[in-house]
Amino acid sequence: MREIIFDTETTGVNPAGGDRIVEIGCIEMINRVETGREYHAYFHPERSMPSEAEAVHGLSDIFLSDKPLFRDKADELVEFLGDAPLVAHNAGFDFGFLNRELALCGRDPISLSRMVCTLVMARSRHPGAKHSLDALCSRFGVDRSQRVKHGALLDAQLLAQVYIELTGGRQIGLGLVAEVAAVEQATATAPIDRPVREARPHFASDEEIARHRAFIARLKQPLWERFLPAV
Template identity: 45%
Template sequence: MAREIVLDTETTGFDPKTGDRLIEVGCIEIDDLLPTGRTFHRFVNPERLIPPDATRVHGITDDKVKDAPKFAAIVHDLVEFIGDAPIIAHNAQFDRNFIDYEFGLCRHGLYEEARWIDTLKLAQTRFPGMPNSLDALCKRFKVSLTDRTFHGALIDARLLAEVYLELRGGKERRLDLSTARTVASTAVMATAGGHGARPRPLAPRSTEAERETHLAFLRGTLKDHSLWQAYGLEVGAA
C-alpha cells in the first residue's frame, strides 16, 4: 500500500451547478492503511449565504466563514497536501463535483476519475442491500461517533479513515504480518538452537533448604529406585 488521502467536504447544498459552494474541506493522510498524523483542514468563504437546512447538518453559519479565505486562496495548499496520492471519499462523486467546480473557477486542472476511490461503492460491494451511509458503517464496524455532534469535514474524514481501514481488511492484514514476523523469528531461533535472550539453564527458584529436604527424601525413601538413576545420575549429584 502507498500513501492515500481521505477527503471530506461540507457545502451549502447538493449541487454546484445550481449555485451551491464548498465551505469546508478536511483531509487525513494515511500510509499503508494507517493514519500518519498529518491533516489538512480549511474553512472557505462560499461568497453566498448558507441555507438554514445546510447549517442544521454541519453547524456552519455565515458568521463562521465570513472571514475565511476564498477557495482560490487555499487551492495550492490543498493540492500540495494531496500530492499524487489517490483520494478516498464516501459517495465520492459528491465531493468530486464540488472540488472540480472550485478547481474550474480557479482555472486549475482537475483530478482524473481514476484517482478517486469511493468507499460507498466498496461498502455496497461488501454489504449489498444493507445501509451503507458513513454513520451506518461506523456503527457496523464499532467506530465511535461520540465526538461528532454535527457533520464536519475533518471529523468525517477521520471516521472515514477508520471505516476505510475496515473495508480494506487492514486489521486482519496487520495481524497476518505480525504472525509472519513471529513465525520468522521462531524459525531463526530454532536454527540457532537457542531460546532468545533467556538464560540456560534457568536460575533455580527453590531455596537451598528446600533442595536439601528434597535430596533427603530421595535418599531415605526411594533408595535404589530413584527416577534419576534412569538418567545415570546419582541422588545428590551436582
C-alpha cells in the first residue's frame, strides 16, 4: 500500500484568516517502507512572515522572496500525492492549509477520508503521555538531533519513523521480500543484480576430527556418559 507522510510550515495557524503554506515536505512509503522518493518545496506566501512564525521554522521574508507561488507548483504536488492516504501529525491542521491552498488555485479539496493522524493514534495508544513529535521521537528512539527548528521535510522524515512504530514497529509483517519487491516496482528500478555463489562445504577435516577425539578422551566423567546405555 502506498502512503504519503507529509508536513507543512506556515505563516500562522489560521488558513481562513489569510495564513499560508510556506513549505511542504512529503515522504513516499510502500507497505511501511520508505522508497526514497520525496517531494519538497518552499512557497512565497504573498504576505509578510510574522515574527512568531519565523521563530518556529526560521523562514524569513528574504529567504522566501524568490520562491515560487503555491499555484505554480500545485500540479506537480498533486501528481506526487496521487490518491494515497496522507499521514500527518495533527493532520487536521495540515489538511486545512493544504485544502485552502488548493481552493485558492481553483482545485478540488483532498478528501478527509484520506487523512491519517498520528496525533490521534498516539493519544489512543498512550493516553496521558506527551504526544508532540519530539516526545514521540524520544519514546521510540528516533534520532532528532538535527531538529534545531521545525522543517517540513525533516519533520516528515522523523514522522515516517514514528509512524512505523505506531503501526507495529520495524518488524511489521516480517515480509521483507515482498516489501523490497514493492519498493522496486514503485520506484521503477530493476532488482539489484547480485552474483550467485555456490554454497561452501562445512564439514570437519580428518585432522579436526582427530583433535576433537583427543580432547574428549581427556575429559573425566563427562556428563553425557550418564545417558549412555550400559555395555
